[in-house]
Amino acid sequence: MRTWLIGGAVLALLAAAGFFLFAPAWVEGSMNRVVPVPLRITAAARGIPVADMHADTLMWQRNLLLRSDRGQVDLPRLIAGGYALQVFSSVTKTPRGQNYDANSADTDNITALVIAQRQPRRTWGSLLERSLFHAQKLALYAAASGGRMRVVHLPADLDGAGARGAPVLAMLSIEGMQAMEGDIANLDRLYVAGFRMAGLAHFFDTDVAGSMHGEHKGGLTPLGRQVVRRMEALGMIVDVAHASHAAVADILAMARRPVVSSHGGVQATCGVNRNLSDAEIRGIARTGGVIGIGYWDAAICGTTPDRVAAAILHVRDVAGIDHVGLGSDFDGAVTTGFDAAGVPAVAQALLDRGLSRDDVAKVMGGNVLRVVRAGIAPEEAHP
Numbered sequence: 001m002r003t004w005l006i007g008g009a010v011l012a013l014l015a016a017a018g019f020f021l022f023a024p025a026w027v028e029g030s031m032n033r034v035v036p037v038p039l040r041i042t043a044a045a046r047g048i049p050v051a052d053m054h055a056d057t058l059m060w061q062r063n064l065l066l067r068s069d070r071g072q073v074d075l076p077r078l079i080a081g082g083y084a085l086q087v088f089s090s091v092t093k094t095p096r097g098q099n100y101d102a103n104s105a106d107t108d109n110i111t112a113l114v115i116a117q118r119q120p121r122r123t124w125g126s127l128l129e130r131s132l133f134h135a136q137k138l139a140l141y142a143a144a145s146g147g148r149m150r151v152v153h154l155p156a157d158l159d160g161a162g163a164r165g166a167p168v169l170a171m172l173s174i175e176g177m178q179a180m181e182g183d184i185a186n187l188d189r190l191y192v193a194g195f196r197m198a199g200l201a202h203f204f205d206t207d208v209a210g211s212m213h214g215e216h217k218g219g220l221t222p223l224g225r226q227v228v229r230r231m232e233a234l235g236m237i238v239d240v241a242h243a244s245h246a247a248v249a250d251i252l253a254m255a256r257r258p259v260v261s262s263h264g265g266v267q268a269t270c271g272v273n274r275n276l277s278d279a280e281i282r283g284i285a286r287t288g289g290v291i292g293i294g295y296w297d298a299a300i301c302g303t304t305p306d307r308v309a310a311a312i313l314h315v316r317d318v319a320g321i322d323h324v325g326l327g328s329d330f331d332g333a334v335t336t337g338f339d340a341a342g343v344p345a346v347a348q349a350l351l352d353r354g355l356s357r358d359d360v361a362k363v364m365g366g367n368v369l370r371v372v373r374a375g376i377a378p379e380e381a382h383p
Contacts, residue, residue: 024061024117025070032060032071032330037304037337044357045348049084049162051365051372052343053197053292053325054173054241054263056332058134059091059110061117064141065149072330072339075141075149075168080341084162084365085152085169085372087197087262090134091332092127092179095204100274100298103213105178105204128186131179135172135193142170153194155373162365171372173239173262176202177209177227184226191234196376198231199239199262200224200247209251210244212274219246225254232257237375240284241292241327242274252283257379258371259289263327265299266291268318269311272298278318285319290371292327295346296334303337305349312346312363313353321359325368 057064057073067076078086096107114123114130122129142149145167152158152171160166172195180186190198200206205214208224220228228251231238238255239262240248251259261284265275276284276291284291293311294300300307315324330340338345343364350360 024113027113027116028060028062029070031333033335034072034339035303035335035337039305039338039342039345039348040352041342041344041348042351044351045344047082048344048347048357048361049365049369050082050343051085051161051325051368052083052330052340053087053239053260053290053327053368054089054294054332055086055328055330056089056091056175057330058088058137059113060331065145072328072336074340075145077340078168079148081343082162083168083340083343084166085158085171085369086340087171087173088134088138089173089175089262089332090131090179090195091175091202092130093176093204094202098203098213100213100272102215103204103211104215105206126181127179128181128189131174131190131195132193135195138170138172139194151194152196152372152376155377158369158373161369171196171376173197173199175199176206176242177224178202178206180208180227182207182223184223184230187227187230187236188234191236195236196372197237197239197260197262199241200227200243200251202242205244209247211242211247212244213242214244217244217246219244220250224250228254233379235376235378237372240280245277245280248280248283252280252287255287257287258375259284259287260371260375261289261291261327263292263294263299263329263332265294265301265311266314268314269307270299270301272301275299281315281318281323285323288371288374290323290325290367291315291319292325292368294327294329294334295336295338296329299329303335305338305345308346309349309353312350321362322367324363326364
């Protein structure tokens with residue numbers, strides 16, 4: 001009997017070791033995939049600074065400073081792709097059976113992931129602490145980068161962005177204000193931790209706003225209106241990606257600062273429910289904001305640079321070249337045709353479609369850098 005107990009204990013320990021050592025890498029490898037497509041990149045497309053409004057890399061257990069054979073983003077690949085700025089999102093909760101149509105807020109996939117990754121115990125039951133941990137991770141990566149990465153907190157931090165030899169700039173965002181845990185005072189805690197952009201909902205309705213993928217898909221709640229005003233006052237950019245159509249309309253009606261859609265697509269070139277209508281594109285442009293185009297199938301109905309370019313050109317035709325940029329959703333459980341190092345192929349696709357180099361530079365990074373500089377300035381800096 002004792003032998004059986006010892007044997008069972010050993011098997012349990014081995015199973016636990018396998019869970020903690022191998023499960024996180026296996027999960028990420030199965031979810032963040034690159035299925036290569038043919039890429040054309042000439043000298044003309046290289047050297048154009050890139051600014052991307054959304055990557056979920058901080059969710060995963062790998063060293064951002066080292067080149068990895070998993071996922072789509074790390075610092076060596078950002079440098080190879082010519083990045084001036086990467087916005088890193090904090091994902092704190094996702095529903096079981098996640099889909100684009102309707103999700104309950106009652107389940108959470110991320111809890112198992114943070115336990116498997118041996119994150120600090122404070123993150124196991126607190127969405128706020130998960131975001132604060134992500135901010136801590138990014139700060140530690142920047143400190144250990146040897147000057148190759150710097151975290152953005154103020155507009156002046158963007159000075160020299162994209163110049164030869166300049167560090168890759170990193171900025172924090174939040175994917176869904178469930179991280180606030182229902183207390184607007186926590187919004188200030190997140191700002192102090194370094195967050196400068198936030199979406200109000202992710203894949204389920206929150207106490208702040210309805211999600212495009214929620215059960216009810218409502219607009220802004222009274223708390224949501226307080227959150228938008230406080231974000232604008234602090235200098236946090238409001239992101240409408242994943243928000244319901246009703247919430248997008250409410251946000252655009254009250255916005256006093258530039259609004260972004262950090263990652264996604266447009267209905268005209270890919271008729272998926274989470275993508276933006278032409279009216280929403282125009283509304284974001286009226287705030288002075290920018291629409292970030294992603295690279296995965298549900299955003300652009302394909303994974304090639306040409307499909308990215310088609311969505312970009314539609315936004316240009318609807319709202320003007322100054323209101324479109326990049327929002328990859330790299331490392332966000334998506335399959336793409338290229339990783340961060342291959343992003344110059346998007347510039348090439350735009351050049352091949354006849355855009356001037358100046359306009360391509362706006363799309364690849366200039367527009368996002370302009371809006372970030374304006375959006376993260378505290379409200380008192382705006383007369």
